[in-house]
Amino acid sequence: MCTTCGCGSGETRVEGEAHDHDHAHAFKPLLGQGQLHYGLAHRQAPGMSQGRMVRIEQDILAKNNSYAAANRRCFADRGIFALNLVSSPGSGKTTLLVRTILALKGGLPLAVIEGDQQTSQDAERIRTTGAQAVQINTGRGCHLDAHMVGHAMEKLELPDAGVLMIENVGNLVCPAAFDLGEAHKVAILSVTEGEDKPIKYPDMFAAASLMLLNKCDLLPYLDFDVDQAIAYARCINPRLEVIRTSATSGEGMDDWLAWIMRGAATARGQGATGRG
Amino acid sequence: MHEMSLAEGVLQLIEDAARDQGFNSVRTVWLEIGQMSSVEPEAMRFCFDAVTRDSIAEGAILEIIDTPGTGWCMACALTVPMQARYDPCPRCGSYQVQATGGTEMRVKELEVD
Numbered sequence: 001m002c003t004t005c006g007c008g009s010g011e012t013r014v015e016g017e018a019h020d021h022d023h024a025h026a027f028k029p030l031l032g033q034g035q036l037h038y039g040l041a042h043r044q045a046p047g048m049s050q051g052r053m054v055r056i057e058q059d060i061l062a063k064n065n066s067y068a069a070a071n072r073r074c075f076a077d078r079g080i081f082a083l084n085l086v087s088s089p090g091s092g093k094t095t096l097l098v099r100t101i102l103a104l105k106g107g108l109p110l111a112v113i114e115g116d117q118q119t120s121q122d123a124e125r126i127r128t129t130g131a132q133a134v135q136i137n138t139g140r141g142c143h144l145d146a147h148m149v150g151h152a153m154e155k156l157e158l159p160d161a162g163v164l165m166i167e168n169v170g171n172l173v174c175p176a177a178f179d180l181g182e183a184h185k186v187a188i189l190s191v192t193e194g195e196d197k198p199i200k201y202p203d204m205f206a207a208a209s210l211m212l213l214n215k216c217d218l219l220p221y222l223d224f225d226v227d228q229a230i231a232y233a234r235c236i237n238p239r240l241e242v243i244r245t246s247a248t249s250g251e252g253m254d255d256w257l258a259w260i261m262r263g264a265a266t267a268r269g270q271g272a273t274g275r276g
Numbered sequence: 277m278h279e280m281s282l283a284e285g286v287l288q289l290i291e292d293a294a295r296d297q298g299f300n301s302v303r304t305v306w307l308e309i310g311q312m313s314s315v316e317p318e319a320m321r322f323c324f325d326a327v328t329r330d331s332i333a334e335g336a337i338l339e340i341i342d343t344p345g346t347g348w349c350m351a352c353a354l355t356v357p358m359q360a361r362y363d364p365c366p367r368c369g370s371y372q373v374q375a376t377g378g379t380e381m382r383v384k385e386l387e388v389d
Binding site (some may be wrong): 034050051052053054055056057058059060061062063064111141142143145173174176177178199202203206230234236239 | 278281282285288289290293297299304314315323349350357360361362364371372373374375380381382383384385386387388389
């Protein structure tokens with residue numbers, strides 16, 4: 001565990017990063033190895049008398065949200081369009097990402113942050129395209145948080161006026177709650193999964209702006225009801241955009257790339273205004 | 277099991293408050309957990325106990341206030357009650373309902389010494 005900032009209690013590691021960072025921390029960590037750091041004496045509660053009431057009224061995710069806000073400010077200042085790609089394991093995220101990077105190559109600066117529990121295989125796959133990628137291993141963690149992403153951003157040459165793809169840990173539950181500072185969450189649902197996934201895992205589809213219905217080349221061999229899947233997803237999130245994609249046949253890639261280019265153009269415009 | 281991270285978030289808020297307001301132990305923690313938030317109250321209790329061990333909040337009682345879900349029905353142009361994100365509007369049956377309340381997860385109040 002990083003005892004400087006308490007980042008990723010346990011086994012979280014950012015690829016290439018030793019735990020000796022010297023950057024400024026927005027808050028002082030209090031816990032390390034089950035110990036308090038700030039030296040308050042721990043004392044027994046006296047008797048049964050009424051304790052003092054302290055109003056807090058703060059979101060449990062306040063810390064994460066403050067890191068997310070810092071990441072978002074950085075993206076805005078530099079005109080970066082950041083996407084948080086979320087799905088179950090095995091939805092074809094990385095393959096789709098590789099294809100997307102190859103299609104965008106030369107058009108837009110791009111970098112990737114990869115999240116997995118273990119191994120840097122995905123980052124290595126991304127690097128074979130020539131794109132910059134940094135791997136975060138979450139160890140026992142089930143999701144990326146904004147603080148980990150902030151650390152990973154320090155390891156990248158950020159793609160000014162371009163695109164940052166953050167591939168979250170394959171998990172349709174936990175990443176929904178954690179804002180990373182992205183412009184949008186993009187949920188990837190593959191047609192080899194059930195069409196009822198959106199209603200089984202509603203939080204993720206509620207949090208996403210776009211759903212990519214992936215592996216559509218396999219539809220002829222499957223009993224997957226596309227209209228029903230989209231209807232379920234829109235029960236959860238009436239504003240959800242949907243694109244049918246296949247990294248294998250290339251179906252839907254033009255629409256997906258156009259969606260990215262539109263977002264990137266907007267982010268670039270805002271960055272330019274901010275800088276101007 | 278993101279409740280573990282959330283429980284750590286609760287503890288951080290408590291420890292920040294302890295530093296700012298000078299208290300040394302916590303008797304009770306009140307959380308406000310919306311019916312449509314991504315927190316499972318039982319998992320939160322389990323993780324809270326684990327995370328607060330050897331901390332200023334060790335042994336504190338966790339009180340969870342359940343706040344009801346509400347949504348905005350685009351068809352009715354009204355706020356309507358909602359139990360789950362996939363619920364239709366109870367008035368018109370439409371699924372064009374956007375969750376507006378009951379998604380929060382907040383530390384509301386502490387009883388401290």
